[in-house]
Amino acid sequence: MRRFFKNKIVKKALIAAVWLLIWQAAAWAVGSKLLLPSPVETAKALASLAVTGTFWKSCLLTLLRVFAGFFLGVIAGAVLGVATAASGFLDELLSPLRSIVKATPVTSFIILVLLYLTSSLTPMFIAFLMVLPIVWANVLSGIKATDAQLLEMADAFGYTKAKKLSAVYAPSVLPHFLSACTTGLGFAWKSGVTAEVIAHPAFGMGKYIYESKLYLETPELFAWTAAVVILSFLLEKLVLLLLGRIVRWK
Amino acid sequence: MEVKNISFSYGEKPIIDGLSMSLSGGRRIAVMGESGRGKTTLLKLLLGVLEPTSGVIERSPGEKPAVVFQEDRLLPWFSALKNAAYSAAPGVSAEELLKDMELGESMDKLPKELSGGMQRRAAIARALAYSGDPLLLDEPFKGLDPDMRERIAGRILERAKNASILLITHDEHEAGLLDCDEIIRL
Numbered sequence: 112m113r114r115f116f117k118n119k120i121v122k123k124a125l126i127a128a129v130w131l132l133i134w135q136a137a138a139w140a141v142g143s144k145l146l147l148p149s150p151v152e153t154a155k156a157l158a159s160l161a162v163t164g165t166f167w168k169s170c171l172l173t174l175l176r177v178f179a180g181f182f183l184g185v186i187a188g189a190v191l192g193v194a195t196a197a198s199g200f201l202d203e204l205l206s207p208l209r210s211i212v213k214a215t216p217v218t219s220f221i222i223l224v225l226l227y228l229t230s231s232l233t234p235m236f237i238a239f240l241m242v243l244p245i246v247w248a249n250v251l252s253g254i255k256a257t258d259a260q261l262l263e264m265a266d267a268f269g270y271t272k273a274k275k276l277s278a279v280y281a282p283s284v285l286p287h288f289l290s291a292c293t294t295g296l297g298f299a300w301k302s303g304v305t306a307e308v309i310a311h312p313a314f315g316m317g318k319y320i321y322e323s324k325l326y327l328e329t330p331e332l333f334a335w336t337a338a339v340v341i342l343s344f345l346l347e348k349l350v351l352l353l354l355g356r357i358v359r360w361k
Numbered sequence: 362m363e364v365k366n367i368s369f370s371y372g373e374k375p376i377i378d379g380l381s382m383s384l385s386g387g388r389r390i391a392v393m394g395e396s397g398r399g400k401t402t403l404l405k406l407l408l409g410v411l412e413p414t415s416g417v418i419e420r421s422p423g424e425k426p427a428v429v430f431q432e433d434r435l436l437p438w439f440s441a442l443k444n445a446a447y448s449a450a451p452g453v454s455a456e457e458l459l460k461d462m463e464l465g466e467s468m469d470k471l472p473k474e475l476s477g478g479m480q481r482r483a484a485i486a487r488a489l490a491y492s493g494d495p496l497l498l499d500e501p502f503k504g505l506d507p508d509m510r511e512r513i514a515g516r517i518l519e520r521a522k523n524a525s526i527l528l529i530t531h532d533e534h535e536a537g538l539l540d541c542d543e544i545i546r547l
Contacts, residue, residue, distance in 0.1 A: 260430070260432060260434050261434060261436065263408075263410060263430075263434075264430065264434040266410075267408055267426070267428050267430075268427075268428075268447075268448040268487070268491055269425060269448075269491075270447075274447070278436060278439070278447060279436065282436070282438040
């Protein structure tokens with residue numbers, strides 16, 4: 112019996128069951144699915160959404176927007192990280208920009224960006240903007256943290272610049288870069304969906320979260336949110352899996 | 362490489378004072394001294410990482426020293442073989458050198474998968490693969506048992522037959538293992 116409870120999957124299932132029960136109890140206590148739908152009502156709403164084309168099209172488009180923004184943010188962040196590591200002047204010149212982007216509330220950016228971009232492009236740009244400073248800062252600190260003794264070794268053995276880059280810098284920066292990607296993906300996902308809530312593109316999970324709230328369809332609101340959480344969870348697992356494969360030496 | 366009356370100090374504190382030696386023509390020199398007497402500083406001066414405060418180090422054109430640092434400084438993400446191969450001179454087999462260092466069975470392992478002594482030998486294999494002259498060795502036998510020291514010293518002499526060698530060590534016996542012509546005490 113004890114061994115049964117020690118099993119990792121059983122343990123996780125039991126923890127999930129406890130929280131679902133708490134949710135169910137709270138829903139009973141509130142007594143209105145308008146205010147707090149139960150897990151069963153949410154699951155039912157999710158099941159009925161899942162048979163519609165709108166649901167899958169929205170999931171796909173949200174994923175595409177977030178991924179496009181994430182991907183561009185990663186590339187721009189990596190380029191800026193390398194450039195600012197190479198030039199102290201450039202780092203000083205651009206560091207206020209990095210701080211401003213980091214400190215500004217995402218909703219301010221969304222509203223501002225909506226003035227210039229379409230409602231479909233705004234979530235992508237917001238995801239880009241959230242990922243950029245994270246990857247930038249991590250690549251920069253990764254380059255700066257490269258082991259000076261290894262660099263001295265590379266010089267002593269006459270490594271060319273290209274060899275130094277591929278054999279010393281890139282592998283040193285990789286763990287920083289990958290951890291920035293995992294954190295960045297979470298940010299991109301949440302900010303992208305938030306941007307959809309405000310920007311209202313033709314299809315998008317964020318848009319339907321807002322509409323469910325607007326029409327007081329709380330079970331649908333919960334169902335859309337659950338879909339966002341499930342997709343986010345799956346994405347994170349996927350990235351962690353890739354990360355574990357790449358950094359074998361750690 | 363000719364070292365002519367070099368001195369080096371960190372701020373006011375003199376570390377090396379008026380040192381001269383000739384590291385050429387296959388000469389082998391052992392440098393001995395307690396910790397903090399500037400042995401590793403000397404290595405950095407010879408590699409050109411530091412500049413002497415006074416005096417000169419004359420290097421012949423095309424001269425490329427090979428080095429075993431006090432720390433192994435192996436790239437942690439590459440196997441022992443790749444570490445050696447990355448520094449190998451054209452036509453030199455890193456694989457053969459690792460076999461010479463008795464790492465034939467372990468050459469595909471990452472540094473963290475090797476014992477301290479094995480990592481040391483991988484660092485020696487890398488320096489030998491570079492085929493540099495002079496060969497600068499900072500406590501190369503650290504972590505090796507006496508029998509292994511003897512075998513490895515023999516193979517270093519075989520492989521770097523014509524190279525000049527600078528050995529930094531605490532142990533006079535090691536100077537004997539590498540057949541040093543001169544011992545300098547710092």
